[in-house]
Amino acid sequence: MYSKVQLPVRIKELEDELYSIRTQTCYERAKIITGSYQKTEGLPTVLRRGRAFQDILTQMPLYIREKELIVGSRSSHLGWETSYPEYDLEDHDAWPEEVRAYWTGKTIHDLSNQLYPPIVPISEAEHVSGYTTGTKTGIGHGIAAYDKVLRIGFRGILEELDAALQTAGDDQSGVDFLNAAKSACTGMIAWANRYADLAENLAKTANAARAKELADIAAVCRHVPEHPARSFREALQSFWFVHVALHIEQKGWSISTGRFDQYMYPYYRADIEKGLITDGEAFELLLNLWVKFMENIEGELKKTQFQNLTLGGQDQAGNDLSNAFSHMCLDATMLTGYTQPALSVRWHSAVDHDFWAHAMRTIATGVGMPALFNDEIIMKELEAHGTSADDTWNYAVVGCVEPAIPGKQMGMTAGGHVNVAKALELALFNGRSLFTGVQMGPATGEAAAFSSFDQLWEAYEKQSRYLMAVTLLTGNVAGTVQKLLGHCPMHSCLLDDCIARRRDMVDGGVRYSLSGTAVIGTPDACDGLLAIKKLVFEEKRYTLQQICRAMEANFEGYEEMRQILLHQPCRFGNDIPEADEMANKVNRVHSEFCVAHPDMRGGHYTCGIWPVNDHVAAGKFTAALPDGRHKGAPLADGVGACHGADVNGPTALLKSVARLNNVRDWQGGNTCNIKFSKMSIHSPKGIETMGDLAETFMKLGGQELQINVVDAATLHKAQENPEEYANLVVRVAGYSAYFVTLSRSIQDEVIARTEQAI
């Protein structure tokens, strides 16, 4: 067994160095790709991309860290930021002159700007719609078939490519793609061998112990990823080379690992059974890999790279697949507290009890992971949107919460954003933004003319569809520019059916394409509509014009009305079916619109809600709303309730969220975040209760749940920045309250009690 309380010295040293890095931009990749493109002028883009990738891998300056056993990095120095001039020159100021001169006017961002209709900048300026991934970056957001590289190596893939070339006939673009892919795979093999060379050179001057380690590194890198992995260590190293290279090939994030515990387990088990490795050695290697995930953030560690790693879940027959290695992955995160990889755990009705309990203990440490996913909902969702029932069981999580089939699905789960709370604002002001007066949506009539809720609803629907249309337009722009300029031949080799169809992943090569859009503000739109329905059209307490005047005044001089709107009891998140049905009605508008529109790769659009911090950003540009929310305040986080609206506690909130029609409306994943103070949930019984809460939510039909257990340090932060922690509830026997509303001395007492809770 390995220590679950103390990091190995090696890992501690690697970690210390990581936390003390000073970042700067690494221009090596930029210089190499520029030189490469200058040599390939006139060739088809896919070939140029394949060749450039190969050139980067064969020319990039490499380093191996003093203590590490797993090697491979994106930039030339630890913590430096890799540069990608072909996507956007606005990323950095100090481009080498030849790089700036070459790419000016030729980047993906430049092309996107040319293709955007005039409404897009207007809409993006107020964070309303647009902001689509892939218009100035790569698409990222996908799960490559890592297991394929472990199984056959890039040598095996090259054989596949050669075979495909034999049958390509006169499909010239197909031949170009296959040749580009060959360059890319050849580059992968050369890159690993360069690490082997470097390790051998370093060994010459190293002490005996390190020289032995370096010799082992060299031997591993000589073999993988060119050939099939023969051991656990080779499998980890091969995986890591692929993972980093996916980030070198394109400027993308949310490049996720898929079912890591599934494809790694056979190697782990075989080595343990044969006595080739101890659990302690395996754990140290895994921890080293966890450090590499953190390194891959590049620069400041407070950013994230959304490298999601999925654990557990079922096989096609419904049996639980968690294994000893799944537990080891949880232990690695529990011990390190690292934010990367982001862990996801799949729940299903036959979930292994010990594994689920381990997931809960990990959450209880306060690391905020793993996030929990409901197989039974997500598999139905994927099937409803065209994924074969033979594949759905094998889904994994991309980025934040987006389900995808590893190795078979085009990512692009993060398309553009759309703020549907803004759609309500526009519906009440005839399409005008209350911020700028700009006509942002269609003219759907002044509020004074609405004599029924249905008329307002009709206007809302039109505005919401219009904003969605703008977003899908930018999604199509992203699809177009990527198809023209953004080929990723290495990544494509790891996605079915790119090789068979002889098409790059940006060019329709992949079997499944579901392009996500990120919806923001559905609870706000829902509660705003409910407030109007109840207080204007049912109780007739106010006229719609009065509500509009109050919104224009940001409720200044209308505080009494604001309080009544805020306390209108029929709000989402309180286990009130009528309110929750309004949320479904709101969601249906954007989900029907998305599903009806094809994307650029042969699939269609889907809706997700995973705002990260966009609910804060979009909120800044959203006027006062009819639910009493002030102008500029954050919108609701994901599918959670609006701030302070969920007055019936977590069981009520979770019942409301479970009542959402996830299968129909949230194919792109959604986020439900709840917070508990460590004081409430610290005992073994408390942790078990948390597991029961989550499991009941899943049985009721919830899709995703993330539980944050708040420790004393966070409570100190909440004292300093109360607005960021407005939703944090503390509970002790017979008492619960919003933490930030307590007096300072009582807050201090809660903190003291939390510090005692281990």
Added chain:
Amino acid sequence: MSSQSSNQIRGLISDIQRFSIHDGPGIRTTVFLKGCPLACYWCHNPETQAAHPQIMIHRNLCIRCGNCVNACPVGCIRLDADGVRIDRSKCLQCGACARACPAEALKLDSRWMTPAETLSVLRVDASFYQQSGGGVTFSGGEALTQIDFLQETLRLCKSEGYHTTVDTSGYCEQATLERILPFTDLFLYDLKAGDDATHVRGTGKHLQTIHDNLRFLVQKGAAIYIRIPIIPGFNDNDEEMGKIAAFLTPMANAIARVELLPFHRLGIVKYEALDRAYKAADLAPVSQERMRRLARPFYTAFDQVEIG
């Protein structure tokens, strides 16, 4: 049903808290009933002591609209520099001000509910009870002061198959306790002191009834958790704990668990809202280390000793 028919019974309820996780096993919904025969000076739920409704004033929420002043039928509300003031000697507890308050700064601390209405609230989290081995808990105040309502509501809960818990001070007639025995799966039985004089000083009542009733429950084979609030300067010493342990030890086989609950001052907000002074406002919290020391006399006789 003795004196009232089922549909005439009403309970005065201060709160129904869903997702209660400290009042018995699993995920529970706790019903807080008003009225208490004891007067513990540290009580953290002061609104549950009186057996009648009261207005609570959350001055930090007041928007000074003055609606309450106009709504009060006896003119006992005024707005001053600190916000709303109520002359409580004149207040009828009618709740008109609370209904007029848009900000929920004024709230009636309780409402009358029938057993059936209460059950309809308890029912909504049944799936959580089932998953977690939880159920419903009746607390207070002293739940047994509303025995007709309690008995009938417990009966309804049992008919739905819920696990039922009653949190009690044990200060009641034995016959009262007997009425709920058939419908109660677990008693959370509070003991505040081991010494009678101490108990009188802290709660205003003698220990005898409480001791007798505990023996009665033990004799009846009820499932019991003992709960001991640890109050600084009152019972946080080895002598008190020793006396409580000495009293409990002969019944150790019948007592499933002893829980020691550290004092907290979070109830102070409620005292302010009721315009009441809080006599425990300046007590320091009890350290975890102190709690462990105080728990020592119980470890020898009891398998489960928990510090809450």
